[in-house]
Amino acid sequence: MTQTTATTLRAAPAPASAASPARQPGIRIPVLATQLLILAALFGAWEAGVRTGAVSGFLFGSPAGIVQAAWKMILSGELWEHANYTLWASAAGFVVGTVLGTVPGLALWYSPYAAKVVEPFLVAINSVPKIAFAPLVILWFGTGVISKVALSISLTSIVALLAAFQAAKDTDPDIQKMLVSLGATKRQIFAKVVVPSALPAIIATFRINIGFALVGTVVGEFISSKYGLGHVIFVASSLYDLNTVWVGIFSLMLLGFVLYAGVDFAEKRLLRWKDQTYATQFKL
Numbered sequence: 001m002t003q004t005t006a007t008t009l010r011a012a013p014a015p016a017s018a019a020s021p022a023r024q025p026g027i028r029i030p031v032l033a034t035q036l037l038i039l040a041a042l043f044g045a046w047e048a049g050v051r052t053g054a055v056s057g058f059l060f061g062s063p064a065g066i067v068q069a070a071w072k073m074i075l076s077g078e079l080w081e082h083a084n085y086t087l088w089a090s091a092a093g094f095v096v097g098t099v100l101g102t103v104p105g106l107a108l109w110y111s112p113y114a115a116k117v118v119e120p121f122l123v124a125i126n127s128v129p130k131i132a133f134a135p136l137v138i139l140w141f142g143t144g145v146i147s148k149v150a151l152s153i154s155l156t157s158i159v160a161l162l163a164a165f166q167a168a169k170d171t172d173p174d175i176q177k178m179l180v181s182l183g184a185t186k187r188q189i190f191a192k193v194v195v196p197s198a199l200p201a202i203i204a205t206f207r208i209n210i211g212f213a214l215v216g217t218v219v220g221e222f223i224s225s226k227y228g229l230g231h232v233i234f235v236a237s238s239l240y241d242l243n244t245v246w247v248g249i250f251s252l253m254l255l256g257f258v259l260y261a262g263v264d265f266a267e268k269r270l271l272r273w274k275d276q277t278y279a280t281q282f283k284l
Helices: 002-011 013-019 031-052 063-076 078-110 112-127 130-141 145-169 173-181 186-223 229-238 242-270 272-282
Strands: none
Touching: 031 063, 063 078, 063 242, 078 112, 078 145, 078 186, 078 229, 078 242, 112 145, 130 145, 130 186, 145 186, 173 186, 186 229, 186 242, 229 242
């Protein structure tokens, strides 16, 4: 009897394993390889269209012409000079604008009365396209790099302020009440609950502000500048040099990747728990 029971117990797992057969892992192309294949297909089709006459090289440029224009600018050092100008102006505007917006946005949590007074003005300013302020900023700060930084600040600061204010306002009220009942001060609640709770939303806004910072700098370079990728695109477009225009556009994309990598680095340093939580939920 004992032997029969033992045999049954050992055999019991077999039906479960038969009922749920092991999943065979499929062949999956690495993400980077897939991305490169997509780019190769797009640029290949573009180049083929230009060579066959299906696509106008005058109106759209061509990948081969873009490479030639980029290589020429690289050899002369012109591309690095303009890209460096745009990068540092955008980075400065992004950092200063984000700080100037985030700190007051969080501070509004301290006074609901002040928040109610200020909120309509913030909404009104945010409803106006910031590009409309560009001529004024150029007149106030001149045609140098300061005006480009100021434009980036004007675009990024209001977005950061609204995001930080909303994130602080959405902090769990039950946790705050519990800490008050335990004798915590308002300053302690702000430091231990409000700021940590608002950080994910604030850092998510950083990614949006990267684009706004670049937009502010490039618009300033369009209006009045002798340097920067915006200046390169503006001059090339006025000369109908579409290949050089694409060089400027693709260079701006690369600058966006550089700034995005900086935000990723900051996120990993400030929110070390986030990656672990994401990996646990989705089993990455």
